[in-house]
Amino acid sequence: MVAGVKCVVTGTNIKVLGRAVHSLSRIGEELYFEPLDDGLFLRSVNSSRSAYACFTLTPLFFCTYEVTGGTCQCKIYMKSVLSVFRSLASLEKTVEKCVIRLNTASSRLVIQLFCKYGVTKTHNLSYQECESLQAVYNPELCPNVLRAQARLLSDAVVHFPVTLAEVTLSASPCGKVTLRNYVEEETDPGKAMLTELSLSREEFLDYQLQELREITFCLREFRGLLAFADSSGLPISIHFDSAGCPVVFAVDDTVLEAHFVLATLSDADPAAQSQDRRPCLPNDEDDFLGDDLDYMIAMETTLAGPPSPPRSPTFSRPVPTPEERDVTSGSDEEEEEEIPGTPPNKKFRSLFFGSVIKNSGGMKQEVLAEDSDG
Structure with a gap:
């Protein structure tokens, strides 16, 4: 069975997710993405291993949180994720829903921002499979x-x-x-x-x-x-x-x-x-x-x-x-x-x-x- 995850974030939690990504960008150059049954784990570590950060988002944080096919740990280039949530003010004013999908068959992490007036921004991010950090x-x-x-x-x-x-x-x-x-x-x-x-x-x-x-x-x-x-x-x-x-x-x-x-x-x-x-x-x-x-x-x-x-x-x-x-x-x-x-x-x-x-x-x-x- 192909491992995958689907997360739907709405309301003010979209900006909270963006701020979490901005905080992790102060730590390292890679974002470790690990969805588990008890929540989504976002981690980062600096090159000298002297600074480590972890955000745990429980299923209650999401409007929809589905994990299928077991674990699928991966790491993504931090600047790629940061570009999606770069403007926190814009996220709060224009984005109504954020959908995150990860499918190991396509080897892509897809982040969709559903904005006002029917505008949809889709980001296809490549990732590398890794062990849990x-x-x-x-x-x-x-x-x-x-x-x-x-x-x-x-x-x-x-x-x-x-x-x-x-x-x-x-x-x-x-x-x-x-x-x-x-x-x-x-x-x-x-x-x-x-x-x-x-x-x-x-x-x-x-x-x-x-x-x-x-x-x-x-x-x-x-x-x-x-x-x-x-x-x-x-x-x-x-x-x-x-x-x-x-x-x-x-x-x-x-x-x-x-x-x-x-x-x-x-x-x-x-x-x-x-x-x-x-x-x-x-x-x-x-x-x-x-x-x-x-x-x-x-x-x-x-x-x-x-x-x-x-x-x-x-x-x-x-x-x-x-x-x-x-x-x-x-x-x-x-x-x-x-x-x-x-x-x-x-x-x-x-x-x-x-x-x-x-x-x-x-x-x-x-x-x-x-x-x-x-």
């Missing part, structure tokens, strides 16, 4: 949780330049959260611009912190999630541990979930690095699902939270649209390595944590080329 992370194992309205965080990061690469988040048990721009150690203090902003504990919907923590992550991907959550009116949960461990940003609703997993800058303190480097992983054994060079650690978890109260009136300015910028690369080894193209002291720990790839038989694959010495 999944990352191992368990937010419930992260001891620190911050939850706030997206508007609060959006109005906070608006004070940083759109060209800023990384931002440092510092949280203390006393109830103070600080956001500041990350500055390289060798930067001349007289030429560096320092921006720091503090938020009180009362600004957050949830504040769980065991001890003082400070993490540094890429701002570009975070802004992509902020734009989506702010437009949807959904709060954002931040799950993190120590520096060097992935930080998980989560947005959840009754009909969708979004998870962004970002690598953080490793702590320069050797004593801090001696802590467990995998607090966010569900077990000690890492399983992989291979996709040639496009693979990630397997399995994810979901989050749920109570309804959110009105946003804080601390800020009032909107979030600007960030300019295109290359994402900072990450390391794929447990030991810290210098990253080409970045200052020597900038070391991002990837999501792998020294794991290995396994084939279906459980045997390690042959190493065809040793890692470069950087």
Whole structure:
């Protein structure tokens, strides 16, 4: 039986789908499309495997959701999908219905936009079959949780330049959260611009912190999630541990979930690095699902939270649209390595944590080329 899927999206959910695609375009150059019985999974990962994002659209999100013939995972060039949903304002004003069809017999993903006045736009996108793209992370194992309205965080990061690469988040048990721009150690203090902003504990919907923590992550991907959550009116949960461990940003609703997993800058303190480097992983054994060079650690978890109260009136300015910028690369080894193209002291720990790839038989694959010495 030929595998296929048919999804029909109507109303405001068309724009929500478009915003999800725009957020994923901040992560990687390919969109992983996986329809399952419990919903449609849209995923992406950057080339260095230091940033991963997943949107889960439940069957309730669609007017019609039909999956036939089993699974049919595929990946599509991101710019091709982005061209369909490029103008979000036009989607809201002119598009009345969006139909997505995937048929493995024709090897095409067809997206049709039914607009006003009987206009129909049909996009036939080629795709490549692949294995399922999944990352191992368990937010419930992260001891620190911050939850706030997206508007609060959006109005906070608006004070940083759109060209800023990384931002440092510092949280203390006393109830103070600080956001500041990350500055390289060798930067001349007289030429560096320092921006720091503090938020009180009362600004957050949830504040769980065991001890003082400070993490540094890429701002570009975070802004992509902020734009989506702010437009949807959904709060954002931040799950993190120590520096060097992935930080998980989560947005959840009754009909969708979004998870962004970002690598953080490793702590320069050797004593801090001696802590467990995998607090966010569900077990000690890492399983992989291979996709040639496009693979990630397997399995994810979901989050749920109570309804959110009105946003804080601390800020009032909107979030600007960030300019295109290359994402900072990450390391794929447990030991810290210098990253080409970045200052020597900038070391991002990837999501792998020294794991290995396994084939279906459980045997390690042959190493065809040793890692470069950087």
